[in-house]
Amino acid sequence: MRGMSLIVQVMAGLLAGMLFLYGGYIILHGHLTPGGGFAGGVLVAAALILISLSFGSVEQVERRRYILSSVFESLGGVFFLALALAGYFAADIFFRNTGVFYLGKPLQLVSGGLIPLANIAIGMKVGAGLFAIFLALGASRFVMKE
Amino acid sequence: MVELYILLGVMLAAALVASETKNLLAAAVALGLVGFSVAIMFILVQAPDLAIVQIVVETLTVVLFTAVILRTTEIDTTASGGLKMETAMFIAAFLAFGGLFLSLIIGVFRELPVFGQPLMRLATDYIQFGLERTGAANIVAAIILDFRGYDTLGEATVLFTAVVGVLTVMRFVTKKKPGGS
Numbered sequence: 001m002r003g004m005s006l007i008v009q010v011m012a013g014l015l016a017g018m019l020f021l022y023g024g025y026i027i028l029h030g031h032l033t034p035g036g037g038f039a040g041g042v043l044v045a046a047a048l049i050l051i052s053l054s055f056g057s058v059e060q061v062e063r064r065r066y067i068l069s070s071v072f073e074s075l076g077g078v079f080f081l082a083l084a085l086a087g088y089f090a091a092d093i094f095f096r097n098t099g100v101f102y103l104g105k106p107l108q109l110v111s112g113g114l115i116p117l118a119n120i121a122i123g124m125k126v127g128a129g130l131f132a133i134f135l136a137l138g139a140s141r142f143v144m145k146e
Numbered sequence: 147m148v149e150l151y152i153l154l155g156v157m158l159a160a161a162l163v164a165s166e167t168k169n170l171l172a173a174a175v176a177l178g179l180v181g182f183s184v185a186i187m188f189i190l191v192q193a194p195d196l197a198i199v200q201i202v203v204e205t206l207t208v209v210l211f212t213a214v215i216l217r218t219t220e221i222d223t224t225a226s227g228g229l230k231m232e233t234a235m236f237i238a239a240f241l242a243f244g245g246l247f248l249s250l251i252i253g254v255f256r257e258l259p260v261f262g263q264p265l266m267r268l269a270t271d272y273i274q275f276g277l278e279r280t281g282a283a284n285i286v287a288a289i290i291l292d293f294r295g296y297d298t299l300g301e302a303t304v305l306f307t308a309v310v311g312v313l314t315v316m317r318f319v320t321k322k323k324p325g326g327s
Contacts, residue, residue, distance in 0.1 A: 031282035077306050095295035103281035112282035115291045125302055129309040136316040
């Protein structure tokens with residue numbers, strides 16, 4: 001797809017990094033403050049889509065992003081399932097948290113055991129999944145084939 | 147609590163108007179009345195965040211409907227006048243089934259806790275032991291990822307299926323065109 005004007009590109013370059021950082025913050029603090037994997041994942045996907053739309057790309061780059069995003073999407077799903085199965089194999093309970101994962105002190109960043117890890121998995125899944133859907137629906141290798 | 151019932155009556159009347167009137171603009175306005183009544187109800191039961199979302203969504207919906215109606219036609223020409231035999235039978239069957247359902251469900255409603263009672267039986271346990279059993283300060287995260295982790299796994303599966311579906315369909319489209327790389 002074609003890129004946009006210089007003004008848009010400069011603004012997008014300034015914004016996208018902060019958006020990405022904020023998405024990561026929301027995902028990592030999901031067990032402490034409102035937010036979590038889904039909201040943070042949407043922010044990350046928004047940053048990626050912003051860069052993609054404003055700077056444009058050639059077909060090779062899009063193909064690589066397309067493959068990478070679907071790989072990350074599947075990795076997130078596998079990670080989430082692995083967390084659930086870890087509890088199952090360690091204590092015979094699906095999604096077991098206490099006794100399997102490190103619970104830590106409440107209100108600290110490293111606490112909550114399974115919950116932050118699951119948030120990261122869901123964040124990967126949602127961010128990569130939405131970006132993959134965007135690439136599939138809007139990228140030029142599908143549109144410019146006419 | 148009586149305001150809620152008044153609003154409920156307004157909503158029922160507006161919904162009837164929206165489904166029965168032939169003027170589509172009036173139908174759109176009546177539909178908006180239903181949505182804004184829901185927003186006022188949210189404010190009355192002290193959920194302002196939901197009320198804001200509801201107002202935004204409802205305004206957008208009414209604007210969209212109005213834009214479509216202004217560009218097409220204002221009078222619904224497909225609706226047929228008069229009561230047909232078939233329609234009358236449908237209405238009778240609906241009334242009979244509704245009456246039966248209501249009479250059966252009255253017993254169930256007697257068993258429910260009082261409307262607006264702050265804590266449900268299950269939620270009491272979650273709120274009381276959430277922090278100590280999961281170590282997560284955010285009670286919502288504790289519920290959706292620990293107590294109800296299985297539900298979240300199902301949600302993730304739904305998202306995965308949606309992504310796989312979109313990618314499959316779009317790949318199919320590109321493959322059909324000849325000369326693609």
